[in-house]
Amino acid sequence: MRIGISGTFWAEPMVGSGQYLRHLIEHLPHVGPQHEYVLFLPAYTQAEIPQIPHIAVDLVPTPFDKLHPKLAKLWYEQIELPRAALRLAVDMLHVPYYAPPRRQLVPTVVTVHDLIPLILPVYRGSMMMRAYTALATSAVRRCRQLVAVSDHTRDDIIDILKVNALQVHTIYEGVAPDYQPQSEAQISQTLQRFNITQPYFYYIGGFDVRKNLTTLLRAFGRVRRRIDQPIKLVIAGNRPKVTSAFFPALETTILDEDLAADIIFTGRVSNAENAALFAGAHAFVWPSTYEGFGLPPLEAMSCGTPVISSNTSSMPEIIGEAGILLPPHDTEAWAMAMLRMLNDQALNTEYRQRGLQRASQFNWHSFAAQMIKVYEKA
Structure with a gap:
């Protein structure tokens, strides 16, 4: 099976979604060597193309990369990413944060870290941000499988998004090797x-x-x-x-x-x-x-x-x-x-x-x- 993974947060290794992505990419070839892996890297992030053993990297440009980063991000998520997945004939696509494409050309998995913008009013942002969240929510409901980072988040997904419980799986994060007792x-x-x-x-x-x-x-x-x-x-x-x-x-x-x-x-x-x-x-x-x-x-x-x-x-x-x-x-x-x-x-x-x-x-x-x-x- 050829597995595609969206690399939106590859250039941000200090934020939670960046850490999640990097640990995912690091460990997948070890636990699933029978599969192929493609990391889709959006060009607008200007991330250096990494050399990762057993991981192919595909740079995905948009028409807005040098004009408008937010518009480039939206275009990448909704237009170019599903096209790239189809172009490289991946069998399934994983978007490890709350923004899968609404038009899904291959079976898609999404990781939901939380539903804070849907639960806490102060996190809903501007009208544009609310529209973006609504688009993402509509797309998440279309995904073949959903990954929650805790049972609490899984319950939120089922209750708020009205998703079939059989489609939602809790998979806990891990701890980086940096974090251990210190001298x-x-x-x-x-x-x-x-x-x-x-x-x-x-x-x-x-x-x-x-x-x-x-x-x-x-x-x-x-x-x-x-x-x-x-x-x-x-x-x-x-x-x-x-x-x-x-x-x-x-x-x-x-x-x-x-x-x-x-x-x-x-x-x-x-x-x-x-x-x-x-x-x-x-x-x-x-x-x-x-x-x-x-x-x-x-x-x-x-x-x-x-x-x-x-x-x-x-x-x-x-x-x-x-x-x-x-x-x-x-x-x-x-x-x-x-x-x-x-x-x-x-x-x-x-x-x-x-x-x-x-x-x-x-x-x-x-x-x-x-x-x-x-x-x-x-």
């Missing part, structure tokens, strides 16, 4: 680079409104006022340049809680730095109100870091009993959990062990093997 030297070098002293709590995962950072800051403020020792909250990632309903301002809360000297914003971090920051933290804190999967808590557990997480959406499913799960807006519960992780070393050690055991159950090899079965079914 003291690796941790120390990274902490020195960012001028961080221990103990600290760590967060990475975005600044948009559902990430619920205001609750985290208020809970940390309570922790800070209840202990005598220095303690930091380290927040990684590129902060938005402007605030809005989508990206709420954090500065007001930081000033209200008198935390200006206790918050460290690192900016963007590499995978190696991220792993060291996970490993050096007293706990990873994850107050998000909605996730289709939620990879950062899993990466934290894989580094041996205790996790304090919200108990909503997919989080109980992914974390299980390996972390402390809390209502996302219960500020006092968050403060108490953070204090427990600081003051109870036995509890901290217990959750480190639980997390390592839990994270070992998620791997990209198993993910790719299950994906092959879905391809064959399609």
Whole structure:
């Protein structure tokens, strides 16, 4: 069987869809060597054409590549990608994000990471963005098979898109090999680079409104006022340049809680730095109100870091009993959990062990093997 895969996010290896695509491409030839694989690479992304063993790469141009990237993306997804699949005689096409072609010239599989734009109003965007989402939703319903990244997302797909449950398959993501327990030297070098002293709590995962950072800051403020020792909250990632309903301002809360000297914003971090920051933290804190999967808590557990997480959406499913799960807006519960992780070393050690055991159950090899079965079914 010849399998085509859309490479829209190949040029963005740091975003979730880019990581998903790269791990998929890396592992498919190992678990399914009996098949052929073609990576369709849209020319508008200006990605360097990769040399990947056992993977053919086809560069797909559009008339708008140098004129209008958004229009080029739409044209690639809806016009050129299905044409390329037909031209190279692939037996099935996998679009690993929420934008398959509506006119499907070959059997098509789509990965649905979440249905956030259909569930949370603030994520619906402009009229143009809503039209794009409506087109994508119509196309997703036409796909031969659908892959969900969690049972929670699978339930959303069935309930909201009204898709036959037999067409929707949960396949969990894995953890990159970068994320594992780190040596003291690796941790120390990274902490020195960012001028961080221990103990600290760590967060990475975005600044948009559902990430619920205001609750985290208020809970940390309570922790800070209840202990005598220095303690930091380290927040990684590129902060938005402007605030809005989508990206709420954090500065007001930081000033209200008198935390200006206790918050460290690192900016963007590499995978190696991220792993060291996970490993050096007293706990990873994850107050998000909605996730289709939620990879950062899993990466934290894989580094041996205790996790304090919200108990909503997919989080109980992914974390299980390996972390402390809390209502996302219960500020006092968050403060108490953070204090427990600081003051109870036995509890901290217990959750480190639980997390390592839990994270070992998620791997990209198993993910790719299950994906092959879905391809064959399609």
